[in-house]
Amino acid sequence: MKQLFVFIxxxxxxxxxDRRTLLIMFGLPVVxxxxxxxxxxxxxxxxxxxxxxxxxxxxxxxVNKIKSSSxxxxxxxxxxxxxxxxxxxxxxxxAVLVFPPQFSNDxxxxxxxxxxxxxxxSDPNIAKTVVNYLTNIITAYQQESFGVATxxxxxxEIRMLYNEEGNGSLNFIPGVMALILMxxxxxxTSVSIVKEKELGTMEVLLVSPFRPIWVLIAKxxxxxxLSLANxxxxxxxxxxxxxxxxxxxxxxxxxxxxxxxxxxxxLGLLISNATNSQQTALxxxxxxxxxxxIIFTGFMMPLENMPVPFQVxxxxxxxxxxxxxxxxxxxxxLGFEYVWKETLVLAAMxxxxxxxxxxxxxxxx
Amino acid sequence: xxEYVIQxxxxxxxxxxxxxxxxxSFDVEKGEIFGFLGANGAGKTTAMRMLCGLSYPTSGxxxxxxxxxxxxxxxxxxxxxxxxxxxxxxxxxxxxxxxxFYGGVYGLDIKTIxxxxxxxxxELGLMPExxxxxxxxxxxxxxxLAFSVAIFHRPQIVFxxxxxxxxxxxxxxxxxxxxxxxxxxxxxxxxxxxYMDEAEYxxxxxxxxxxxxxxxxxxxxxxxxxxxxTMEEVFYKLARGAQRSGD
Numbered sequence: 174m175k176q177l178f179v180f181i182x183x184x185x186x187x188x189x190x191d192r193r194t195l196l197i198m199f200g201l202p203v204v205x206x207x208x209x210x211x212x213x214x215x216x217x218x219x220x221x222x223x224x225x226x227x228x229x230x231x232x233x234x235x236v237n238k239i240k241s242s243s244x245x246x247x248x249x250x251x252x253x254x255x256x257x258x259x260x261x262x263x264x265x266x267x268a269v270l271v272f273p274p275q276f277s278n279d280x281x282x283x284x285x286x287x288x289x290x291x292x293x294x295s296d297p298n299i300a301k302t303v304v305n306y307l308t309n310i311i312t313a314y315q316q317e318s319f320g321v322a323t324x325x326x327x328x329x330e331i332r333m334l335y336n337e338e339g340n341g342s343l344n345f346i347p348g349v350m351a352l353i354l355m356x357x358x359x360x361x362t363s364v365s366i367v368k369e370k371e372l373g374t375m376e377v378l379l380v381s382p383f384r385p386i387w388v389l390i391a392k393x394x395x396x397x398x399l400s401l402a403n404x405x406x407x408x409x410x411x412x413x414x415x416x417x418x419x420x421x422x423x424x425x426x427x428x429x430x431x432x433x434x435x436x437x438x439x440l441g442l443l444i445s446n447a448t449n450s451q452q453t454a455l456x457x458x459x460x461x462x463x464x465x466x467i468i469f470t471g472f473m474m475p476l477e478n479m480p481v482p483f484q485v486x487x488x489x490x491x492x493x494x495x496x497x498x499x500x501x502x503x504x505x506x507l508g509f510e511y512v513w514k515e516t517l518v519l520a521a522m523x524x525x526x527x528x529x530x531x532x533x534x535x536x537x538x
Numbered sequence: 539x540x541e542y543v544i545q546x547x548x549x550x551x552x553x554x555x556x557x558x559x560x561x562x563s564f565d566v567e568k569g570e571i572f573g574f575l576g577a578n579g580a581g582k583t584t585a586m587r588m589l590c591g592l593s594y595p596t597s598g599x600x601x602x603x604x605x606x607x608x609x610x611x612x613x614x615x616x617x618x619x620x621x622x623x624x625x626x627x628x629x630x631x632x633x634x635x636x637x638x639f640y641g642g643v644y645g646l647d648i649k650t651i652x653x654x655x656x657x658x659x660x661e662l663g664l665m666p667e668x669x670x671x672x673x674x675x676x677x678x679x680x681x682x683l684a685f686s687v688a689i690f691h692r693p694q695i696v697f698x699x700x701x702x703x704x705x706x707x708x709x710x711x712x713x714x715x716x717x718x719x720x721x722x723x724x725x726x727x728x729x730x731x732x733y734m735d736e737a738e739y740x741x742x743x744x745x746x747x748x749x750x751x752x753x754x755x756x757x758x759x760x761x762x763x764x765x766x767x768t769m770e771e772v773f774y775k776l777a778r779g780a781q782r783s784g785d
Contacts, residue, residue, distance in 0.1 A: 179642030183631065190630045373624025377688075380590050380620040380697075382612060383643045 176383055180391035187365065188395065194361065198399060202353045202407050209345045210415040217302045223249035223260060223269040229277035231286075235314050239270070244306050261293055268292040268303045346411045347499035348472025351492040353407065354430070355437050355466050358400050360458035362441030366392055367454040370445075389534060393438050400434045401427070420506030429502065429512070432519055433495040439526035440491075446533040470496045494519045541568040543694055543726045544589065546600035551584050551593070558584040560749035561598065566742075568694075571717060571727045573737050575773060576746030579782045582730050583699070585746070589728070590697055591615050603694040616644075619688040619696035619725075623703040625680050627687065629673030633664055636672055637687060644691035658686050678709035682716060689720055696720065698729040702736065714739050734769040743769075745776045752776050 188194055222245045227236045239245050252260065252269065260266045271289040273279070279286035290307050292300040366389075369375040378388055404427070411417040419426070441458065448454045467473055469487035476487055487493050494515045501507040501515075509516075544566035551559040559581045566572045576582045587593045589602055591611035600607045603617040627636050634655060641651040659665045662682055672680060681701065689696050698717075702710045714736065721727050729740065737743050737757060744754040753760055753776055757769055766772045 176643055176645055179639060183628070183635070183639050186631055186635060187628070372628070373622050373626045374628060376622055376624075377620055377626040377640075378643070379592060380615060380618065381640075381643050382615040382645065 177387055177391055180383070180387070181394055184365070184391060184395040188399065198357060198361065198403060199406060202349075202357070202403055203410050205353060206346065206349050206407055206410050207414060209349045210411070217299050217306075218244055220245050220267045220299075220303055220306070221248045221265065222246065223252040223257065223266045225252045225254055225257070225269060225271040226274065226276075227251070227270075227272050229275075231277040231280050231318075232272040234318075235288075235311060236270075238310050238314055239307070242306070242310060257291065261291075266293070267299065268307070270307060344472055344500070344504075346415065346417050347496050347503060348470055350404070350407055350430075350499060351433070351470055351472070351496045352463070352466050354400060354404065354434060354495075355462050355492050356459060357403065358396060358434050358437030359441040359444065359462050360455055361399075362392060362396050362438050363444040363448070363454040363458050364451050365396070366442065366445035367448055367451050370449055371451055385534065386531065389442060389531070393435075393442075396438060396441075397431070397434055400437075401431065404430050404434075417503075419503050421502035422508065425502055425509055426499065429495065429498045429516060429519075432516065432523065433491065436491045436495075436519060436523040436526065439523055439530050442530035442534065443526060446530060465490050466492045469493055472496055489522075491519060491522050494522075542566065543568050543603050544572075544600070544728065546589070547598060549585070549588060549598035549600050550596050551581075551588060552596040557749045559588070559595075562746070562749075562751045563598075564744055564751060564754055566695075566726055566728065568726055569721050569724050570742065571721050571729065571740045573740030573743035574728060574730045574746070575737055575743055576730075577777045577780055577782075580746040580777075580780065581749040582746055586697060586699060586728075586730065590618060590620060617694045619691065619693040621684050621688040621696070621698050621701055623700040625684040627672045627680060627684050630671060632669050632671055633659070633675070633683060634668045636683070637690065640687045641690055646691060654690060658690070662686060678705060678712070681705055681709065681713060685713065685716055685720075689725055693725065695726040695728060698727065700730055700732065702731065702733065710736070734773060737769045737773075745773060747777050747780050748782050 188198075222239065224236055224247060227233055227250075236247070236250075240247050248266065249260070249269075254271065257266075257269050257271075260269075269291045271291065273287060273289075276286050276288070288311065290304055292303050294300050366375075369378065369388075375388075379385060408419070408426070412419060440462070444454055444457050444461075448457060469476070469483070469490040470492045471487070476484055476493075479487070498512045498515045498519070501512050542565045544564075546565075547563045548561045549559060549563070550557065550561050562585060574582055574586070584593075588595050588607060589600065591602070591607060591614040595607060602614045605613040605617070607614065628639070631639065637655045637658065638651055641655070646654075659668055662679075664679070664683065667675065667679075672683070675683070685696075685698070685701065688698075702713055705713070710733070717727050717729070717739075729736075731737060740757065742754065742756050743760065744751050745760075746752065753763075753772075755763070757772075760772050761767070761769065764772050764775050766775060
């Protein structure tokens with residue numbers, strides 16, 4: 174036990190004397206979470222909108238409503254239909270709202286009127302969002318002016334549950350957590366073990382009475398502790414900088430995170446067994462972990478839209494399960510009874526990886 | 539009566555059809571400096587790994603410090619020290635931290651570590667450098683420190699795997715003074731080297747060729763037997779017929 178303590182102390186010396194590792198460990202996550210949180214927002218703001226033919230009372234009222242929302246910049250108040258396309262081509266406009274002649278008249282007397290929304294479909298995501306915003310504003314106007322009871326209109330009321338404001342960074346936070354923990358834990362663990370091989374100190378440790386399995390434990394414990402500290406930093410950044418509310422139980426979050434960290438550590442051990450140089454270990458951890466994590470975790474691209482083989486592959490990516498768990502606990506406030514299945518999958522993966530890593534480690538000695 | 543700390547008989551390591559180590563037998567006395575020579579690929583490292591308890595022999599017998607290489611590897615590890623050509627110190631740890639770490643790994647208590655590291659630093663003249671990072675020390679000092687660390691837990695045998703690679707002749711000479719001093723205290727030194735002048739410093743040497751021990755005696759006797767002027771010539775005459783070479 175005392176030997177283990179001596180070893181762990183040594184590992185901390187390594188970490189705290191290596192500025193680069195410290196920076197990667199604690200600087201990178203904060204920078205990433207802030208970048209992802211602010212830059213990767215799916216909200217569309219400052220939409221340049223042109224209005225055509227808003228000449229009567231009702232259309233003016235709608236335009237005023239649009240102007241008062243924070244999403245639109247009405248750049249052309251009265252655009253003639255002939256120049257709409259050329260304005261789109263020049264990139265001056267993102268969308269145009271065209272009112273027909275007699276809009277008020279149709280609406281008040283015929284009981285129905287149409288408006289046309291034209292958007293720049295070359296970016297479908299933005300176009301869809303713009304259509305949504307405009308439709309919402311028009312629907313709201315209709316309700317205010319005529320009440321819901323008039324006629325037989327079906328008015329869908331849209332609510333984005335667990336994220337009422339459509340805050341884009343919400344979904345990214347658990348994703349970035351998974352990504353960072355995966356990369357940091359895996360890379361740092363594998364590098365720290367391979368470093369001993371490179372330096373020749375591993376040989377000396379193996380000749381010493383210190384048991385090989387203890388080398389692994391002694392390596393794992395400091396990185397487990399550091400990763401938990403790291404997670405705390407990420408969580409605090411998310412809560413206080415990005416205003417993400419943690420809805421579920423924090424101890425549960427920590428428990429699940431610890432499990433995931435152990436998964437990553439096992440993966441790191443496995444990589445360190447397979448390589449003999451620090452560069453290879455780092456490259457393997459980064460390349461082999463980063464891309465699958467980004468693609469198959471589902472926080473950037475929805476897994477549901479992927480071809481079936483990809484969806485199947487995504488099941489073997491540990492971060493996918495962790496992402497699901499964290500999303501449920503943190504954003505939806507669900508308890509353990511809702512995530513035990515995912516937890517079980519993650520635990521099984523961890524045990525599998527750890528077993529392979531330990532077996533391989535023994536034979537390479 | 540002579541006291542042997544390393545005894546091996548027909549020790550063999552086979553990988554498939556390949557005999558990396560082919561029935562080697564020798565005994566090493568307590569306090570002896572035993573040179574273990576051989577061209578690259580002759581099987582030195584494989585043999586040494588078996589003696590250190592890092593791998594199991596395919597057949598044959600060996601006892602190290604009285605412990606069986608098959609059944610008592612853990613005991614063997616307690617009683618041997620090891621130093622490789624890579625020096626095996628942590629460059630980002632201070633001199634004292636390195637000593638304390640290795641002392642701790644061998645299970646020495648803090649009091650013993652404190653006392654011994656004081657003696658050690660004084661002897662090496664490293665007292666003023668105790669709190670400096672090992673990475674900032676010159677190569678020669680690192681090497682001397684590595685050797686002192688390897689015998690810090692007072693092992694019965696210390697295995698040195700090409701300990702003087704890349705070091706200048708003067709430092710090498712000083713290093714061998716340390717080896718003699720250690721041997722005088724009863725520590726057996728088992729050393730591999732490619733420097734033939736170093737081979738001359740050994741009490742006895744063995745020359746391995748193609749997995750077998752081709753010759754084993756004191757440097758003087760070997761030179762006489764092969765009517766050679768230098769150890770260089772002895773080595774050349776013995777290793778000339780080698781089938782295996784390179785790594």
